[in-house]
Amino acid sequence: MTVRFALCRGVEVIYLANMKRRTGMRILLGLGLSVLLLLGLDLAFPLPPAPQYSPIVLAADGSVLHANLNPTQKWRMKTELREITPVLRKAILEKEDRWFRWHLGVNPVALVQAAGRNAFGTGRTTGASTITMQVARLLEPKERTFGNKLLEILRATQFELHYSKVEILQLYLNLVPYGGNVEGVKSAALLYFQQTPDYLSLAQTVTLAIIPNRPRGLVLGKNNAAVLQERNRWLRRFGAAGLFPKQDVEDALLEPLDVQRHAAPALAPHLSRRLVRQFPHQAIIRSGLERSKQSKAEDLTRNYVRRLYELGITQAAVLVVNNRTRQVEAYVGSADFRDFGNQGQNDGVVAVRSPGSTLKPFLYALAMDRGLVTPKFLLPDVPTNFQGYRPENFDKHCNGEVTLERALAYSLNIPAVRVLNQLGVPTFTDKLRQAGFQNVTRNRTRLGLSSILGGCGASLEELTNLYVTLADGGRYEKLQLTAPHDSPHSPAPSPRGEGEPDNNGSTESSGSPLSFSGEEGRGGEAPGTALISPSAAFLTTDILAQLTRPDLPLGAASSMRLPKIAWKTGTSYGRRDAWSIGYNKQYTIGVWVGNFSGQGSPALTGSEVATPLLFDLFNALAYNSPNDWYVPPAALDFRLVCAESGLVPSENCPNQVIDYFLPGISSGQRCQHVREVLVSADGAFTYCRACAPAAGYRRELYPNLLPEVVAYKEAQGIPYRRLPVHNPQCQLVRGGLERAPSITSPSANTEYVLNRHEKQQLLLSCTTDNEVRQVSWYVNDQFLRTAAVTERVFVRPTPGTLKISCADDHGRNTDVLVTVTELE
Known part of the structure; x- marks a missing residue:
């Protein structure tokens, strides 16, 4: 009985154990099926999409600058x-x-x-x-x-x-x-x-x-x-x-409760719209704008432009940049975003306009880095034909010869074109491309000498950053429109536990600094690209900070509120755009004034319209900037140069001045502003080496002037020491193209359309060496007439291809080919 009971008890235990295992398996199977069912339902019925938020743009301090309705027209x-x-x-x-x-x-x-x-x-x-x-x-x-x-x-x-x-x-x-x-x-x-x-x-x-x-x-x-x-x-x-x-x-x-509904924050509307378009899926965009600076800049711009309405000027744009961080701290796209009548929603910061003379400082800085010029180097400011292009100064007057620093301070056009011609347009436009000039990049092969006078398109953003480059010793970086810690992507909420936000206490991701200059995908360039040397940047800044200049607004020199800045103005052709861009060590401010319609105004000049607003902005936004200024870099040095040329003095240079130069880069060419000439005893004529007698002559120094400078002095009646005629008994024909006449009109390889009924004629003119007294003109190798060097000769040619020739009284000859078409 005992054995039978034990056996029955063992069977029962085994049976119960099996039952428990089966029950456990059923439970586990049920749980597994439930989990699979839940996962299936979760996949079949996904969570609803995230809510559509109202895009907001924050200032650097985290306050809301601008808010927009969400796509369903709600404030969320x-x-x-x-x-x-x-x-x-x-x-x-x-x-x-x-x-x-x-x-x-x-x-x-x-x-x-x-x-x-x-x-x-x-x-x-x-x-x-x-x-x-x-x-x-x-x-x-x-x-x-x-x-x-x-x-x-x-x-x-x-x-x-x-x-x-x-x-x-x-x-x-x-x-x-x-x-x-x-x-x-x-x-x-x-x-x-x-x-x-x-x-x-x-x-x-x-x-x-x-x-x-x-x-x-x-x-x-x-x-x-x-x-x-x-x-x-x-x-x-x-x-x-x-x-x-x-x-x-x-x-x-x-605490009382006296509230009402207010309008949503609406500062920096142009930048906000730009950033929202750039980051359409980001609910919160952190800009680098300083709220107080932005508010002051908008108020100053709006009130200033209101005073210009009676002059036919309706818009302005302003950009304020921190030179150290490249952060844009104020961004004003127009005088009034809500001014629909004057296209106030247009963004003047990114609009491509003619830059006028604002590129000249950059050109001269590049020329200094190539060793072509120094501040005291003299440049001809006379009527000049550059392969068919004849620039004029803004005031239509020439000054003969001027130093580079005066040419820049007075914004003279002809010297700037001459320097660009010497530097080379491709070299200049390549640097502008590196500086982020998009329109120049697109049209680089089609740009010519006129690009230095506004012939290339540029935006206020690009120009302002070019001056930031000057302010930062020639180092270029892209402007920062968003805060450095911001990221262009905002992730969906992730299943973190409570109390596990990221380091910023936000579900917004934290990424690397964002460089954004208005064009998506413009990255790839290393930060801190050196476009010009610190020495060239300092010399350019030193010139732009001078107060003896014509573009200083009337009465500004005596004002106690004149800020310590370096600045440059610009006025586009037809007075459609007025620019003024200035900087100190802390800030660079760019100002554009004009009309979005492109309508010009007689009062629209950089000096009288844009610069007053620039000064107001500096006094309002940078009044507490440290009163320090730029110091010469260690690589810069001084030397004595001839006051007549700006070159290293020779033995015939008694008048000398001190000038900056870049050791190892600036030209070491000796001055040749005068040349030794063999003159007859009575001073009636000169000798060349071949016809000089054994005795009876003397050596004298005469000005060694360029032909165009001679022509200018002759035309203006400016006295100068002119060479006597060459020995008439000399039998040597002194050919060679190096001193041959230069035909200034007509331009080579140009088509001229003349009206037969108006009896239009073709102008013939030239420049020559200062010892030439007369020239002879030929058309298709047929003699036309002899004329004085500065005389303007007119001819009524037959239609077709013409060969125009000019020969001076020393036997030197120049030819040009032109095409003449005649209208009925």
């Missing part, structure tokens, strides 16, 4: 995690869902209580919605039915599996309604209290916490008395619950 500004203060979190959770931290989206106890109240009609009818359930309903609004409530519960559970508690609370605070088209705590805080949520008082925070349950009955600005009464009721309730210190609650109860 994204509340960042750092803006959810402990006070706001406590008030919301105490009022809406005190068990939020512990449940999984649904509070079963609250559901049972609500079902009982609703079934028996006792107490307030409620749906027992948790914050998570409210998020589900706000993302997918539906009619309130029992079936939809079940779907809401399922969605809430799904949200809890995907998002952390802090992210669910953030979504709730971004979606709660505040009446009309205002949604979210941040939108309400800005539109009603003009503050972000983290700057609100306890009373203001509680006010925003109580409105979402009754957004139609508690409307701020309309029902302030009812809102105040409800706010105080909840304040007392929170105080009784010990949620906030007693004294804080008492102070909050005394």
Whole structure:
């Protein structure tokens, strides 16, 4: 019996163990199937898309500069995690869902209580919605039915599996309604209290916490008395619950509620629109603008342009850049964004316009780096034909010969074209391309000598950064329009646990510094590209800081508010664009004034229209800049040069001045402003080496002038020491093209269209060596006439290809080919 019982007991134990294993397997299988079912349902019914936020642009200090309606025309500004203060979190959770931290989206106890109240009609009818359930309903609004409530519960559970508690609370605070088209705590805080949520008082925070349950009955600005009464009721309730210190609650109860709806922040509208277009999926864009500077710049620009209306000038644009960081700190695209009549929504910062003379400082700096010029180097400022291009100075007058520093300070056109001709247009445009000039890059092969006088298109942004390069010792970097810590992409919420935000306390990603200059995908260049040397940048700055110059506004020299800056003005052809760009060690400010229609104005010049605004901006924005200035780089040195040429003195240079130069780079050419000539005893004529007698002559020094300078002096009647005629008995024909006449009209390889009925004629003119007295003109190798060097000769040619020849009285000859077409 004992053995039989033991055997039966063993079988029973084995049977029970097998049953437990089978039950365990069934449970595990059931759990697995449930998980698979949930995963399948999760895939089949994905979470609703993230809400569409109102794009906002922040200033450098984090305040909101500009806000835009979202695509559904609602004010729904994204509340960042750092803006959810402990006070706001406590008030919301105490009022809406005190068990939020512990449940999984649904509070079963609250559901049972609500079902009982609703079934028996006792107490307030409620749906027992948790914050998570409210998020589900706000993302997918539906009619309130029992079936939809079940779907809401399922969605809430799904949200809890995907998002952390802090992210669910953030979504709730971004979606709660505040009446009309205002949604979210941040939108309400800005539109009603003009503050972000983290700057609100306890009373203001509680006010925003109580409105979402009754957004139609508690409307701020309309029902302030009812809102105040409800706010105080909840304040007392929170105080009784010990949620906030007693004294804080008492102070909050005394705070008045006199609010109204304000307009959304609207500073920097042009930059905001630009950044929103650049980052269309980013809810919060952090710019580098300084709020106070931006506001002052907009006010100054708007008020200044209003005074110009009677002159036919309606618009202006301003850019303020921090030289050290390359951060744009103020960005004014037009005088008034809302001025539709004058195209105020156009962005003058990026508009491509003629730059006038604003590129000249950069040209001269490049020429210094090539060793072509120094500040005291003399340049001819006389009428000159550069392969068919005849530039004129702004005032239509010439000055003979001028130093480079005077040519730049007085913004003379002819010397600038001469230097560009010597430097080479490709060399100049390649540097502009490296400096980010997009229009120059696109049209580089078609640009010529006129590019230095405004013949190439440029934007205020590009020009201003070129001057930032000068201010920073010739080092080029792209301008920064967004804050250095900002990222161009904003990720979707990730399932981090509560209390695990990123280092910035925000779900926004934190990336590398963003360089953005208006064109997407313009990266790839190494930062800090050296475009010009620090020495050339300093010499250019030293010239631009001089006050003895014609572009100083009338009365500015005697003003106590004249800022210590280096600056350059520019005026485009037809007076359509006025520029003034200046800098000190801290800031560079660029100003454009004109009309977006392209209409010119007689008063539109850089000196009289743009520079006064530039000075006002410096005095307002950089009044507290350190009073330090640039010092010469160690690589720069001094030397004595001839005052007549700016070159290293020779034995015939008694007048010498001190000049800067770049050792090892600047030209060491000796001065040849005079040359030795053999003159007859009576001074009547000169000898060449071949015809000089054995005795009876003397050696004298005569000016060694360029032919165009001689022609200018002759035309203007300016006295100079002119060479006597060459020995008439000399039988040597002195040929050679190095001193041959230069035909200034007509231009070689040019087509001329003449009107037969108007009896139009072709002008013949030339420049020659200063010892030439007369020239002979030929058309198609047929002699036309002899004329004085400076005489203007006219001919009525036959249509077709013509060969125009000019021979001087020393036997030297020059030819040009032209085509003449005759109109009936």
